[in-house]
Amino acid sequence: MLHNYPNIENIKIAHELIKPFIHRTPVLKSNLINEIAGCEIYFKCENFQKVGAFKFRGATHAILTLSEDEKRNGVATHSSGNHAAALALAARMNGIKAYIVMPNNSPEVKKKAVAGYGAEITYCQPTLAARESTLETIVNKTGATMVHPYNNYKVICGQGTAAIELLEEKPYLDVVVAPVGGGGLLSGTAIASKGVNSNIKVIAAEPEYANDAYQSFKQKKFVPSLKPNTIADGLLTSLGDKTFEIILDKVDDIYTVSEVQIIEAMRLIWERMKIIIEPSSAVALAGVLANKDFFKNKKVGIIISGGNVELSKLGDLFK
Amino acid sequence: MLHNYPNIENIKIAHELIKPFIHRTPVLKSNLINEIAGCEIYFKCENFQKVGAFKFRGATHAILTLSEDEKRNGVATHSSGNHAAALALAARMNGIKAYIVMPNNSPEVKKKAVAGYGAEITYCQPTLAARESTLETIVNKTGATMVHPYNNYKVICGQGTAAIELLEEKPYLDVVVAPVGGGGLLSGTAIASKGVNSNIKVIAAEPEYANDAYQSFKQKKFVPSLKPNTIADGLLTSLGDKTFEIILDKVDDIYTVSEVQIIEAMRLIWERMKIIIEPSSAVALAGVLANKDFFKNKKVGIIISGGNVELSKLGDLFK
CATH class of the missing domain: 3.40.50.1100 (Rossmann fold)
Structure with a gap:
């Protein structure tokens, strides 16, 4: 589906x-x-x-349509912005684990918001390559479902x-x-x-x-x-x-x-x-x-x- | 009343x-x-x-309760702030003349707003004495009703x-x-x-x-x-x-x-x-x-x- x-x-x-x-x-x-x-x-x-x-709409839909197996393993993404906070909150509201990769130069206020929603944050170098490889490692280890911010x-x-x-x-x-x-x-x-x-x-x-x-x-x-x-x-x-x-x-x-x-x-x-x-x-x-x-x-x-x-x-x- | x-x-x-x-x-x-x-x-x-x-509420009420005679002569006040704009707009919406005394150091954006509502602005020195005496002169000349901002x-x-x-x-x-x-x-x-x-x-x-x-x-x-x-x-x-x-x-x-x-x-x-x-x-x-x-x-x-x-x-x- x-x-x-x-x-x-x-x-x-x-x-x-x-x-x-x-x-x-x-x-x-x-x-x-x-x-x-x-x-x-x-x-x-x-x-x-x-x-x-609006990011909260897409993140919520992605989480609600996970299978029960997928829900157990949680969701993951890399983002320094609104998608990270949206996925973290939508996950928490549904009792699901969220793994968020954030570049270490993200604004403090965003880091705090994501942490406040109970997500597990992994910081990485602020390059796309570092973000993607860090996320891959986490997904491989946890079996979490990757939720891309738009694609x-x-x-x-x-x-x-x-x-x-x-x-x-x-x-x-x-x-x-x-x-x-x-x-x-x-x-x-x-x-x-x-x-x-x-x-x-x-x-x-x-x-x-x-x-x-x-x-x-x-x-x-x-x-x-x-x-x-x-x-x-x-x-x-x-x-x-x-x-x-x-x-x-x-x-x-x-x-x-x-x-x-x-x-x-x-x-x-x-x-x-x-x-x-x-x-x-x-x-x-x-x-x-x-x-x-x-x-x-x-x-x-x-x-x-x-x-x-x-x-x-x-x-x-x-x- | x-x-x-x-x-x-x-x-x-x-x-x-x-x-x-x-x-x-x-x-x-x-x-x-x-x-x-x-x-x-x-x-x-x-x-x-x-x-x-909220000032627009009081200004509107003051204008709507004028007698027909009073309406013909308009309203007047001194103010550098929201009351000036409120009285000017409420007057315009009711086809009544508004005379506003503003200190000449009022912010440009407030002057523009009041002028944009079609009020007749008189600038004065930025002292309470100058504001009151300028207003008194205008009221004596025009017969406008003074609308105090709160009292x-x-x-x-x-x-x-x-x-x-x-x-x-x-x-x-x-x-x-x-x-x-x-x-x-x-x-x-x-x-x-x-x-x-x-x-x-x-x-x-x-x-x-x-x-x-x-x-x-x-x-x-x-x-x-x-x-x-x-x-x-x-x-x-x-x-x-x-x-x-x-x-x-x-x-x-x-x-x-x-x-x-x-x-x-x-x-x-x-x-x-x-x-x-x-x-x-x-x-x-x-x-x-x-x-x-x-x-x-x-x-x-x-x-x-x-x-x-x-x-x-x-x-x-x-x-």
């Missing part, structure tokens, strides 16, 4: 399964932002999700449940916009949105300085993320083969935005809506504001991906 | 009157903050109110409507906590809460370095705010004679909190709830966290007064 390319039914089943464990996050709007944007925007606020990000159909189905909820409340949307990093949120969103209504346009937004998904999409061949450099630190990763296939199939277009546009969009949401979103979440609104002609007078859903920000770094952000 | 000490009926009438103009703000809770605090807290989120603060029964009734909404949703609260500056929010909250249920305790929280309400309350005589110095810049003002009388009558206690406690409470709300509140709003939670024995296992309502923060100053805040 779910070893194949998922469809809307898989996402609906995932939604029923994870419902008791997740928050149903609110859908918010701002008249002032609508005036500025020239369209009608509905924000699906996954910054209010458990662990502060995993169960995770993708979990992430798609945010769009399901958004479209339950606002079925008349013309466009749904999501940010793209590894592509888990985007591919789940695309399958869900097109499955609900094939006329809905699905647009991705990506930082100019981490535009591997844009390049891959336009060239129709995989282009890795090389030296990405953006304030939107949740969007640094390359697509996976599974997410890339879905994105090529289902996504209508990818827009890129500058760092200045990301910060301006983030400031707008903070100031006008009084909610805390992380820079990666602002990329979608930045994409709308940079393409007003396309969005003009449309009903637009935006997935706000998360709200985890290091407060001590804010001074540099809003100078 | 409303030239006398108000009661719960006055506040309920005010609520019906202003309902079509205000946002009904959400009541939020955080399991994590409840664990830390050892009690069950419900946050009434006036940071999501129009103009980003005004109509304004007090408007501010009390937030507690009415909170108690409609959570009628079983044991305690309601509000911050105190000039006392408009606190006195409205106290009349409303005691009116709904005389067993509800009403507690105020105030910065240690602006503790004039605490001093006045304990000594049972008016003590002005002398050189207040706190990050909670909405709480710098002294009580008025009307608010002081109500507070002496209805408030059970006033707790003071340190600057460090205010910042810690603010950080907690930002990080855990992902909502933006201004430092003045954090004072109430700080008061709860600093008095855990009193609040232990109680059901506590907290009025989050506003969410207007200068983002460029955040770096200094969360170092």
Whole structure:
């Protein structure tokens, strides 16, 4: 089950399964932002999700669909960010062991969060090679199931449940916009949105300085993320083969935005809506504001991906 | 009407009157903050109110209760903060002229907001004397009605409507906590809460370095705010004679909190709830966290007064 390319039914089943464990996050709007944007925007606020990000949906789904044998051996992943915290909490809520490999330069606040959820952390050098080899050693020793942060159909189905909820409340949307990093949120969103209504346009937004998904999409061949450099630190990763296939199939277009546009969009949401979103979440609104002609007078859903920000770094952000 | 000490009926009438103009703000809770605090807290989120603060309630009520003659001549006030923006917007929504006296050192963002709402701004030297004399000149010339930011029964009734909404949703609260500056929010909250249920305790929280309400309350005589110095810049003002009388009558206690406690409470709300509140709003939670024995296992309502923060100053805040 779910070893194949998922469809809307898989996402609906995932939604029923994870419902008791997740928050149903609110859908918010701002008249002032609508005036500025020239369209009608509905924000699906996954910054209010458990662990502060949509990642908790995919991690929960991956854990709930383990076999009993797999549950006994636990789950494992390498991550310095929201996926680590999401998997750790989802595991704890289900009485399952979580092994998390974290680069030793991860922010203290993330290390603390993951440890606080009772996961077993192994620190390694901050390189992809060290992360992967450390994880392999742990998986070999423990028999834990590896849960990839995005290139995993169960995770993708979990992430798609945010769009399901958004479209339950606002079925008349013309466009749904999501940010793209590894592509888990985007591919789940695309399958869900097109499955609900094939006329809905699905647009991705990506930082100019981490535009591997844009390049891959336009060239129709995989282009890795090389030296990405953006304030939107949740969007640094390359697509996976599974997410890339879905994105090529289902996504209508990818827009890129500058760092200045990301910060301006983030400031707008903070100031006008009084909610805390992380820079990666602002990329979608930045994409709308940079393409007003396309969005003009449309009903637009935006997935706000998360709200985890290091407060001590804010001074540099809003100078 | 409303030239006398108000009661719960006055506040309920005010609520019906202003309902079509205000946002009904959400009541939020955080399991994590409840664990830390050892009690069950419900946050009434006036940071999501129009103009980003509860002040819009009182200003709207003051405007809606003007006579037709008074409406023709407009309203006037002096303020560098949320009350100016609130009165300007409430006036514009009702087709009434607003004259706002602002000290010339007011933050640019506040000047812009007030101007954006179409108010006529007169700048003056940043002293209380200059503000009052400039306002007097304008009132004499235009016949506008002066709307004091807090020492005004109509304004007090408007501010009390937030507690009415909170108690409609959570009628079983044991305690309601509000911050105190000039006392408009606190006195409205106290009349409303005691009116709904005389067993509800009403507690105020105030910065240690602006503790004039605490001093006045304990000594049972008016003590002005002398050189207040706190990050909670909405709480710098002294009580008025009307608010002081109500507070002496209805408030059970006033707790003071340190600057460090205010910042810690603010950080907690930002990080855990992902909502933006201004430092003045954090004072109430700080008061709860600093008095855990009193609040232990109680059901506590907290009025989050506003969410207007200068983002460029955040770096200094969360170092």
